[in-house]
Amino acid sequence: MADLAGEITVGAYLAARLTQLGCRHLFGLPGDFNMNLLDEMLTHNDLEWQGGANELDAAYAADGYARVGRTVGAVITTYGVGELSAVNGVAGSFAEDVPVVQITGLPSTDAIRSGARLHHTLLDGDYLHFARMYREVTVAQAVLDRTDPTAEIDRVLSAMLAASKPVYLGVPLDIAKAPVPADRLRTALVTPASDPEAVAAFTDALRDRLPRMDRLTVLAGPGVHRRGLEAGVARLADVPGIRIASQVGSKAILDETHPASLGTYLGDRTLHPGSQAVVDDAGVLVMVGTVYSDFSTGFFSHRYQPGHAIEIALDHARIGPALYPGVRLDDGLAALGEVVAGLTFAPQEDVPATEPPVAHRADDEPLDHTTMWALMQEWLPASTTLVAEMGTAFFGALDVTLPDHSDLLGQPVWSSIGYTLPAAWGAALARPERRPVLMIGDGSAQLTIAELGRLLTHPSAPVVLLIDNDGYTVERKIQSPEAVYQDIPAWDWNALPAALGASDAVVHDVATPGALRDALAAATDPSAAHFLRVRLHRDDAPRLLLELAEGIAKVNATT
Structure with a gap:
């Protein structure tokens, strides 16, 4: 770790921030515009280089790293040709709420200001074409200059944590090695806290509604994975009468052999016989970290009405039409767990387990x-x-x-x-x-x-x-x-x-x-x-x- 009382380079500062956030591997490819940055970032002993065959692969790898590790991913490319190769992977992270930082090494600030006609550019003097492209698939962006680059790094990374979506950082050649004070690293970057008043109001509303309901079903989505909240769902499953279904992006969010498990919900293509009715006809349906798409609903063959459900999303909660902005997913799920812990819901019908696939061909027949x-x-x-x-x-x-x-x-x-x-x-x-x-x-x-x-x-x-x-x-x-x-x-x-x-x-x-x-x-x-x-x-x-x-x-x- 750097001497927090002294100075470090911008590249070393960025590496330190990533490791503070749990990122231990940096994916990408070298190019002449990012090697200053790579040299500075990799002097940080806790960050290990993982070179890919191309930038798209590196972006995919950073995405898989962040999903499975419940952490953040980082991919570094060179300007233009490299960052455009990675953009499809970053777009996938945006669509599926995966926190990844796309780091681009840019030509020097002098070249950018003068519009120098360099390789990897469109030869029109505009060096921000590609940063503007990334605005469509990231929630925050910055091209660093000498005006407080550490504050910009922290702003962008904080936006990534808040939204659980990708961000973009452009770092010119000279800025990568520029000295900056290290003392900002004393203050950790954290996911925004919930609004305590909103959490209290949401909790009170749950206490008012849930004791009057005889059945409760939870539909758990991939947002639970993104925030590492699987244990909270497991605790809900232990409350008598609560049943848990998962979406296709969050299969096995609950042990699939658990008595409360309804398996994977896919509308009228739901895998467990009878599970669709338990979700669609729930006395009260609670959607936790869910997504709404053609695949997650079995091509919109679901019968439940999202607008009538209780929803706990990344940055808000909702009970029917009543919205509680500022209730983060972590605290919304904790509030639900607190309220139901003292309740007992009516037993729901047993749902037959999914029939496992059967090996119906002989060992010497063609495989199917x-x-x-x-x-x-x-x-x-x-x-x-x-x-x-x-x-x-x-x-x-x-x-x-x-x-x-x-x-x-x-x-x-x-x-x-x-x-x-x-x-x-x-x-x-x-x-x-x-x-x-x-x-x-x-x-x-x-x-x-x-x-x-x-x-x-x-x-x-x-x-x-x-x-x-x-x-x-x-x-x-x-x-x-x-x-x-x-x-x-x-x-x-x-x-x-x-x-x-x-x-x-x-x-x-x-x-x-x-x-x-x-x-x-x-x-x-x-x-x-x-x-x-x-x-x-x-x-x-x-x-x-x-x-x-x-x-x-x-x-x-x-x-």
């Missing part, structure tokens, strides 16, 4: 999705981060009951293909005690495959299942299955781990249930990383994906 997911259900060990790409992998994973101390990492709102491979790398760094198991389709993997070697050489010995099914299966199920644009080049997948630097990874070529069973048994050994090429028929897909693809096709057909 149903059998693959049944074998995954049997095999998944405790303390796993299951990382599932949007499409066949994610919607198959929703049917799996996760083991204890496990999590599902996906991107159900932004749904950018290729996200999960770099995100699994970030997740492995954030939670090294949890072994990552990545399931990704061949089409998605081709976008970000350069990080495969980096992932497979991580000490947590990840397991990667590459679903080889000849192209974009999810798109085929939506429209034009035989169109040429659904095809992808055939790759020698078995050769890729070694070619990308993971020569010690164990490679399995799987086409039958027996081969998959054997490969998973071998992968149980945590001393080595395993890469499974899993061959499936082009037109086979998990049952939930087929239902949702049908919903997308119907919506698209009306436009």
Whole structure:
């Protein structure tokens, strides 16, 4: 830690702030405009460099790191070409409320003022094109100059904490090494506190309403994960009569074998039989950290009325039309827990457990999705981060009951293909005690495959299942299955781990249930990383994906 009575550079100050916020890894790529900044930031011993193959991958990795680690992520790029490569990843973080700081190394302040015609620019003298672009996908931005840069860093990072969304910092070459007082680091940056009066009013309103209700159901969303409040939801589940459902972005927020668990809510495609009615017909529905989108509601097939519910959001609470601004999610959930702790709600009907997928094919028959997911259900060990790409992998994973101390990492709102491979790398760094198991389709993997070697050489010995099914299966199920644009080049997948630097990874070529069973048994050994090429028929897909693809096709057909 720097001498807080002396001076440090702007770069070292930024690094110190990030480590104070729990960030221990910096993702990105070097470029001539950010190397001053990198040199200064990496002199801070607690910040470890993680170089990606490209800036998009680095942004995805920072996102996965922040989600799984319940911390903040940081990605650093060079000006123009680098920051534009990262913008899709940052947009996904914005859409899904993930706190990530995009740090861009800019040319010097003299070059910016003079409009010098430098490389990586548009040769028009305007150096703020790209900072303005980032305004659309970040909640705060700053291009630092010599006028109190530490105050600007603190302002931007504080906005990230308050909104749980990305921010943008542009740091010119000369500013990165500029000396600044270190004493501001004595004051920690924290998430804004709730308004005590608003919390008191909300608590009183809950005390007035809830004792008059005989049933209470909680719909828990990904905001609970973002704030690390899973324990608060678990305490609610222990109150007699309360039932808990999760959204697709927060599967297993409560142990899925808990008696109060309703599983994952997806409107009329909800996985637990009878669970939809418990949510839609709740005496009182409490939405905690939820999102509202096509995927989270089963393509708007939900029957509950959000406007009639009790909502506890990141920065406000609401009871029907009554709004309580300034009640933060942490305190709103604590208030709910306090009020219900002394209540007993009427017992709700038992909801039948989801029927687990059954391996219905013989060991020597061609493998299909149903059998693959049944074998995954049997095999998944405790303390796993299951990382599932949007499409066949994610919607198959929703049917799996996760083991204890496990999590599902996906991107159900932004749904950018290729996200999960770099995100699994970030997740492995954030939670090294949890072994990552990545399931990704061949089409998605081709976008970000350069990080495969980096992932497979991580000490947590990840397991990667590459679903080889000849192209974009999810798109085929939506429209034009035989169109040429659904095809992808055939790759020698078995050769890729070694070619990308993971020569010690164990490679399995799987086409039958027996081969998959054997490969998973071998992968149980945590001393080595395993890469499974899993061959499936082009037109086979998990049952939930087929239902949702049908919903997308119907919506698209009306436009």
